[in-house]
Amino acid sequence: MASETSQSRRSTLKKLIIIGAGVAVAASGGLSYFLTRKQTISINVKYVGMTYVVQQTSEIVKLTAPAKLSDLEDILWETHPALQTMEDMQVLVNGTSPFGDPSLKNEDEVDFIALMAGG
Secondary structure (H helix, E strand, O other): OHHHHHHHHHHHHHHHHHHHHHHHHHHHHHHHHHHHOOEEEEEEEEEEOOOOOOOOOEEEEEEEEOEEHHHHHHHHHHHOHHHHHOOOEEEEEOOEOOOOOOEEOOOOEEEEEEOOOOO
């Protein structure tokens, strides 16, 4: 009877080790997925004084993070080709004039402002 109990414990222990190894592998795969998955950010875009170029005055654009201002502009130029014809335009990121090609974060606001009416 002692050997049956010992065998039963060994069998249970082996099963627990196999289950534990499986959980560890699954958890590491889940962690790997979480760390490497692409995150989407939403950028609030406003068009000021541009109704002759862009029909709407605002829109939300989804980008894959990490994203830069140039990534947003690439999408907008494709979506609204007339924006490329704008010679005098001010761009603000969260109310300030950007320097270079800044990174964008979720919920950032980017304003495109026409500097000459009727452009």
